[in-house]
Amino acid sequence: MKTVRTTHVAASAVCACLVASSAHADPNKVVIGDIDDMSGVYADIIGPGGVEAAKMAIADFGGSVLGNKVEFLVSDHQNKPDLGSEKFREWADRDGVTMVLGGSNTGVSIAMSAIAREKKTPFFAIGAAGASLTGKDCTPYTVHYAYDTTALGNGTATTILKHGGKSWFFLTADYAFGTQLQDAAADVVTAGGGKVIGAVRAPLATSDFSSYVLQAQSSGAEVLGLANAGGDFTNSLKTANQFGVTRKMKPAALLAFLTDIHGLGLETAQGLYLTTGWYWDLNDKTRAFAKRFFEKTKREPTMTQAAYYSATLTYLNAVKAARTTNPDKVMAELHKAKIDDMFTPSGTIRRDGLMEHEMYIMQVKTPATSKRPWDYYKLIETMPGDRAFGKLSDSKCPLVKE
Known part of the structure; x- marks a missing residue:
């Protein structure tokens, strides 16, 4: 190393x-x-x-x-x-x-x-x-x-619930990050009157997402919650597009970065809702x-x-x-x-x-509305810090109680 x-x-x-x-x-x-x-x-x-x-x-x-x-x-x-x-x-x-x-x-x-x-x-x-x-x-x-995963769930999952995405199936990275991200989003979904139909876990750096995407499709859920990131996020969304899953299920980008959208291209990523702490523009x-x-x-x-x-x-x-x-x-x-x-x-x-x-809820632009390279996001909502992350009094950190 x-x-x-x-x-x-x-x-x-x-x-x-x-x-x-x-x-x-x-x-x-x-x-x-x-x-x-x-x-x-x-x-x-x-x-x-x-x-x-x-x-x-x-x-x-x-x-x-x-x-x-x-x-x-x-x-x-x-x-x-x-x-x-x-x-x-x-x-x-x-x-x-x-x-x-x-x-x-x-x-x-x-x-x-x-x-x-x-x-x-x-x-x-x-x-x-x-x-x-x-x-x-x-x-x-x-x-x-x-x-953090709390802010991501409070942003993206809440927004998709508002737009009618009530039943969810999660495709989740199989380690601590994926577990915490799925749990945070699932809590928001159930608290908002939605339901979690099921979930499947994929190892980090999975090369073939076909079987996982097909399990999501067969669930009958309205939303495909992608509780992964980086190359795993882009590859799973590409696979979902190739299999036509995104025509039947609304993909939820629970953690997406600008480089992910750049790699996917706006034709594939357009319309996605995501939560971010910062945007260059x-x-x-x-x-x-x-x-x-x-x-x-x-x-x-x-x-x-x-x-x-x-x-x-x-x-x-x-x-x-x-x-x-x-x-x-x-x-x-x-x-x-x-x-x-x-x-x-x-x-x-x-x-x-x-x-x-503050955290920001963004929607990925369409190719027609993007005016220049890297012009990918439209601001939907600004969330105050305590609403995004939760109040300090609710923290599970032992230091808060001391």
């Missing part, structure tokens, strides 16, 4: 022993790590684009804090919880990492969150959706930043960031790539305010922070670690 170290935006070839020595010798040294899927089914969601976004944030901050250059580490967890947690522990013990960005995959982020608690290292879970990260799996050092601030990101990557940023930028800046500002990398003092500053940037105008980090902010 390859690790890349950079100082500010340039690569560094310092040997591991000297790095470890300098990291531990200076308590004000800031080392940010990024553990994500860099080559698999979720790589387009954050991946190398997230690395670029985090480097942009470090550069915009000035490249240094507390008198030291900010260092940046990158590792590919390959969607394996053991690899993610081992790398986190290694960086904490050897490299003096002071904050870790966790990319896509809920199972990996849950494993890394446990290391964050053990090593007392701030951990920003961004690509992972599982709401348990600020519920039963919460820690004093975990921040869940961009979105939402306002002047989002467009300004997107323009800079596009110049570097030739792609518009996803919600989670934008969140990588925001989270990196939020952490660096907390370190500056605390005047130390001491994790407890930095976390105290994070909980006091009012986040007003290109990602959100109204973000706050709650006691359970959730970064509460």
Whole structure:
């Protein structure tokens, strides 16, 4: 598993022993790590684009804090919880990492969150959706930043119910993320007077969705709830289109990203409702960031790539305010922070670690209404943070009760 170290935006070839020595010798040294899927089914969601976004944030901050250059580490967890947690522990013990960005995959982020608690290292879970990260799996050092399964269910499932989709069949990713996403959407469906007809689980990175789609078709349900993401989402929706299932069942994109819609094309994705925490064409601030990101990557940023930028800046500002990398003092500053940037105008980090902010219900445009490349979403509704994520008083995080 390859690790890349950079100082500010340039690569560094310092040997591991000297790095470890300098990291531990200076308590004000800031080392940010990024553990994500860099080559698999979720790589387009954050991946190398997230690395670029985090480097942009470090550069915009000035490249240094507390008198030291900010260092940046990158590792590919390959969607394996053991690899993610081992790398986190290694960086904490050897490299003096002071904050870790966790990319896509809920199972990996849950494993890394446990290391964050053990090593007392701030951990920003961004690509992972599982709401348990600020519920039963919460820690004093975990921040869940961009979105979660609760918000996705409250947005997309509620919207489809309003449009008559009462009976649901779920095609679900067979690990923690898929389970939590299906459960969140199913709760919204049943509370809204609908019913769940059935569900089928598909392994991560499934190559052939034919049998799963045919099971959904035979259920007689009105809605096909796709409780998956990334390549699994696009491949399952393509298969449903090829088999004509989407002419009889309304597909529900419970977690879809801009890159997914780009890959599918508007002919296939048009009309889909989805919930997102950010969109590049939402306002002047989002467009300004997107323009800079596009110049570097030739792609518009996803919600989670934008969140990588925001989270990196939020952490660096907390370190500056605390005047130390001491994790407890930095976390105290994070909980006091009012986040007003290109990602959100109204973000706050709650006691359970959730970064509460507005969420947006979007509908994918038709080819006729899209005016230019990447012009894919039409805003349907803006959800206040407490309606999207639920109230803090309802959190299942033990820290809230203390």
